Amino acid sequence: MGLKEDKIVPGREERVAACMAFGGCASGIGKQDKICLKNNERGFSQAGLCQLLPTLGMLLTLPETAVIVHGAIGCGSTGFGMNTSIRLHHLLRGNPNAKDSLWFSTNLDESDVVHGGEQRLEETILAVNEKYKPKSIIVMHTCTPSIIGDDLVGVIEKVRPLIDTSLLYSHCEGFKTKVWATGYDVAFHAMVHGFIEKDKDGPPPKKEGRKPGERPIVNVINLASMGKPDEVELERLLNAIGIDVVIGPNFADRETIRRMTQADLTVSVCPTHDDYLVHYLNTEYGIPCVLKDMPIGLENTRRWLLDIAGNFGLENEALALIEAEEAKVKKGVEKYLPALKGIKVFLSAGEFRALVTGGLFQELGMEIVGLRSYHHDDFGTEFYDRLIEAQKGKDFPIDIANFQPFELVNLLKKVDPDLFCGHVFDNAWAARLGYPTITIFRIFDHYVGYRGFYEVAKKAVRNLRNHAFNAKLSQNVPEAYRKEWYEKSPFAYIKSEAA
Amino acid sequence: MSTHIERPRYQCALGGALVTINSIERAVAIVHSAPGCAASADGAATVGGGYWGTTLTDGRATPSTNILEREVIFGGEDRLAEQIAATLEVVDADVYAVITGCMTDIIGDDVRAVVGEFRKHGKPVIVAETGGFKGDSTVGADFIWEAIITQFVEKGLEKDPKLVNLFGFVPAQDVFWRGNLLEIKRLLGLLGIKANTFLTPFDDLKDLKEASRASLNIVFSDVHGVKPAEVFEFTHGTPFVSEPLPIGPTATEEFLRRIAAQLKVDDETLERVIADEKAYYYRFINPLTDLFTDQDFQRFGVVIGNANYTFAVNRFIADDLGWIPYFTAVTDLLNEEQKQAVAKRLETIPADLRPKLIFEADTDRITERLNEQLAQEDDPYGTPISPAFVIGSNLDRPLAAGLKAAFWGVSYPITNRIVTDQFYAGFRGGLHLVTELISVLVSNR
Numbered sequence A: 001m002g003l004k005e006d007k008i009v010p011g012r013e014e015r016v017a018a019c020m021a022f023g024g025c026a027s028g029i030g031k032q033d034k035i036c037l038k039n040n041e042r043g044f045s046q047a048g049l050c051q052l053l054p055t056l057g058m059l060l061t062l063p064e065t066a067v068i069v070h071g072a073i074g075c076g077s078t079g080f081g082m083n084t085s086i087r088l089h090h091l092l093r094g095n096p097n098a099k100d101s102l103w104f105s106t107n108l109d110e111s112d113v114v115h116g117g118e119q120r121l122e123e124t125i126l127a128v129n130e131k132y133k134p135k136s137i138i139v140m141h142t143c144t145p146s147i148i149g150d151d152l153v154g155v156i157e158k159v160r161p162l163i164d165t166s167l168l169y170s171h172c173e174g175f176k177t178k179v180w181a182t183g184y185d186v187a188f189h190a191m192v193h194g195f196i197e198k199d200k201d202g203p204p205p206k207k208e209g210r211k212p213g214e215r216p217i218v219n220v221i222n223l224a225s226m227g228k229p230d231e232v233e234l235e236r237l238l239n240a241i242g243i244d245v246v247i248g249p250n251f252a253d254r255e256t257i258r259r260m261t262q263a264d265l266t267v268s269v270c271p272t273h274d275d276y277l278v279h280y281l282n283t284e285y286g287i288p289c290v291l292k293d294m295p296i297g298l299e300n301t302r303r304w305l306l307d308i309a310g311n312f313g314l315e316n317e318a319l320a321l322i323e324a325e326e327a328k329v330k331k332g333v334e335k336y337l338p339a340l341k342g343i344k345v346f347l348s349a350g351e352f353r354a355l356v357t358g359g360l361f362q363e364l365g366m367e368i369v370g371l372r373s374y375h376h377d378d379f380g381t382e383f384y385d386r387l388i389e390a391q392k393g394k395d396f397p398i399d400i401a402n403f404q405p406f407e408l409v410n411l412l413k414k415v416d417p418d419l420f421c422g423h424v425f426d427n428a429w430a431a432r433l434g435y436p437t438i439t440i441f442r443i444f445d446h447y448v449g450y451r452g453f454y455e456v457a458k459k460a461v462r463n464l465r466n467h468a469f470n471a472k473l474s475q476n477v478p479e480a481y482r483k484e485w486y487e488k489s490p491f492a493y494i495k496s497e498a499a
Numbered sequence B: 001m002s003t004h005i006e007r008p009r010y011q012c013a014l015g016g017a018l019v020t021i022n023s024i025e026r027a028v029a030i031v032h033s034a035p036g037c038a039a040s041a042d043g044a045a046t047v048g049g050g051y052w053g054t055t056l057t058d059g060r061a062t063p064s065t066n067i068l069e070r071e072v073i074f075g076g077e078d079r080l081a082e083q084i085a086a087t088l089e090v091v092d093a094d095v096y097a098v099i100t101g102c103m104t105d106i107i108g109d110d111v112r113a114v115v116g117e118f119r120k121h122g123k124p125v126i127v128a129e130t131g132g133f134k135g136d137s138t139v140g141a142d143f144i145w146e147a148i149i150t151q152f153v154e155k156g157l158e159k160d161p162k163l164v165n166l167f168g169f170v171p172a173q174d175v176f177w178r179g180n181l182l183e184i185k186r187l188l189g190l191l192g193i194k195a196n197t198f199l200t201p202f203d204d205l206k207d208l209k210e211a212s213r214a215s216l217n218i219v220f221s222d223v224h225g226v227k228p229a230e231v232f233e234f235t236h237g238t239p240f241v242s243e244p245l246p247i248g249p250t251a252t253e254e255f256l257r258r259i260a261a262q263l264k265v266d267d268e269t270l271e272r273v274i275a276d277e278k279a280y281y282y283r284f285i286n287p288l289t290d291l292f293t294d295q296d297f298q299r300f301g302v303v304i305g306n307a308n309y310t311f312a313v314n315r316f317i318a319d320d321l322g323w324i325p326y327f328t329a330v331t332d333l334l335n336e337e338q339k340q341a342v343a344k345r346l347e348t349i350p351a352d353l354r355p356k357l358i359f360e361a362d363t364d365r366i367t368e369r370l371n372e373q374l375a376q377e378d379d380p381y382g383t384p385i386s387p388a389f390v391i392g393s394n395l396d397r398p399l400a401a402g403l404k405a406a407f408w409g410v411s412y413p414i415t416n417r418i419v420t421d422q423f424y425a426g427f428r429g430g431l432h433l434v435t436e437l438i439s440v441l442v443s444n445r
């Protein structure tokens, strides 16, 4: 099965045996049995996300699209937060006047729970279409209608012939998977089925081979892992070796997404995000793919570029570019290296992002002393070993956790790093303990490629130089957990079936 | 009958309960629901509430059972019991509130029985069924207050004649709830009345536990918090009054006079407090008189927001600023009785200054209704309410732009400024509001 055949996107615990709960040494993760790992649970757990949230975050970026969240009134309410970041994205993309994202709740209430919500959904689609005339409408199916048995696909197929608008749908009920990253797959599924497979014009035909002399075109998949500055950097690098780029599917419209079927290669910047779509383009359109690195840090960027270049016989051009860029950036960071030498860093983010950023820090002379990944799957396994190898076999603890800040603060107190580098909403935990922090990803900054290497070094030095805000804060915040908790292992509440 | 809503300005019942618990010091929520519900519920409030943010036991640290398909099929009671026991072990709090989401309410987990076991053993755990489909945040806030009042507040304590409880605030739905509560507490304190606020970071949980000592509950709303106040009266014998949120000198003076009469504050103190506070307001306003009059800063008002704010703001701009309220949209989901209460309150504004009132949750439909209203005005130049000022939420910026009106956001969601201890209640709150409104008018200079 794959994206094309799947009626409902399988949870990632099934599709890629993803694991959400593990604590131990980095060196151990590859040796764990995958089936046992994916069954690990927590006896005490804190709020995670559900797959609805990343799906919503992605789909709200599509221009002139109306998103209908089919469910009770609260499910889509984070749209406001997402909308603020989408507004900022638009600003960075030079459209200050872009309209706000548009979303609706079908607002199922107690009587709908008894009588079903199909009619409400149908009315909502028709009303939204009539009034707002969006270019596409996306319906997101949440827990409540799913449990009461609403037939989402039935409603969609009934309405589809009645309207002239692309109609997309996604099954993203939170209770169906513990791996919220499944939401990325769900969003891909919705876009591919809505804009390609069931599009009114049908799927675009396969592209014929490239004519001699024609520049190759690659799809660079950007979900939520790069802001505009990073896109510019990757486009610059690929253009420099003679490759044209289509970036999507976030912020892309129907045409751009259809154009992705006409590329010569699909390139992922984050395999954890992208594999579902990349495989679709591969099996249906025969588009080969590069899906194992993220161009963060010198070594990873080098491999990423060479991999892509290799597909088009452009290795020499790539090598020349890499030499020149590396020379420039090494000179650029020279003045920062003394301040970074030997700094012990703790990382926290989506697995792949955390791992490759770890590699970048090592290249700057720093040491990894701990790492928290939101989930674990096979894409990450060899990178743990690479990090250990790069610091001469020095192992470090890892926590596979969909957030679970109680584990994080316990672990941080034991590890006592010099610097914390986490995803948004992670840094506060370290900050409240007084550690200097830098954000592993914001849409405004550079992280990837050579410019990213330089900017991260500079940012780390700046935060290490003065972290008074965090230091003073730590003296003025109360403690949330009992002191007995800190006497236990941070992983005390992880239950593994094997144990 | 309900309908779909464009970009709803609230979370679900679970969300309202969750943010209420999150605002109470040393209280922690245990969410019994699927993995995303807590994040959806308070993720919205913590951004839309002027970047309220999170502390140590909320946001992603909210204890949550994160139930999945297995529990939906086989029931989630065991998982809940496990989670409660573990939360008691790990999280250092003095009251633990189990609140539920849609799927647990639909599958019918007997959460009261599970919690009952812990209560039997003397554990401070309370429970409310707050499934999202039961209503919006304000409904959820009422549910959790009822649970607190009946399951946590001590019974049979002696009443203190000078102690009151302040209710009717839903955190984040009133983006300024902390500042407002603190200011009202300060004002009442000047009259010798001690006020329990419960929802500020400076409150002591003991005051909540002993809230039944209060001899009066003041509900700053005609709709929100009214039901819990009735439950309070029934359970603990404390009567309540509904008071509109007082913004500015006129409303606040009346408010203080009513409360002083009820709690027998001596006249001398009352008059002194009113005179002092009014002076505070007018000694800042007085020097602005040139600006106000020369620049003709009178505006037609379009006020959009929840039931509490729409009346309070309309009243302030009518009574103290001398503006012309024209149109007001109440965005809460209210039943008929509640709508009548809101409408009745608005009737206390004299007819010639009373704005057209609509109840509408959907942003786009608010614009439509306003345009219908404008179309009825006989005006050959098509600008019957120019110059206008829209006071609403961030969602109402396009409406303001369409009217070529000034805009200022005071209602949820607010995402273009951060809110800490700002407030609009009282004399000084009115001063803040006028300062902000006029600042908008001079911001291009």
Ligand code: SF4
Pocket (backbone or CB within 6 Å): A050, A051, A052, A071, A074, A075, A141, A142, A143, A144, A172, A173, A174, A175, B034, B035, B036, B037, B038, B040, B101, B102
């Ligand atoms: S877990 Fe289900 S009910 Fe909760 S926010 Fe996600 S989709 Fe909505």
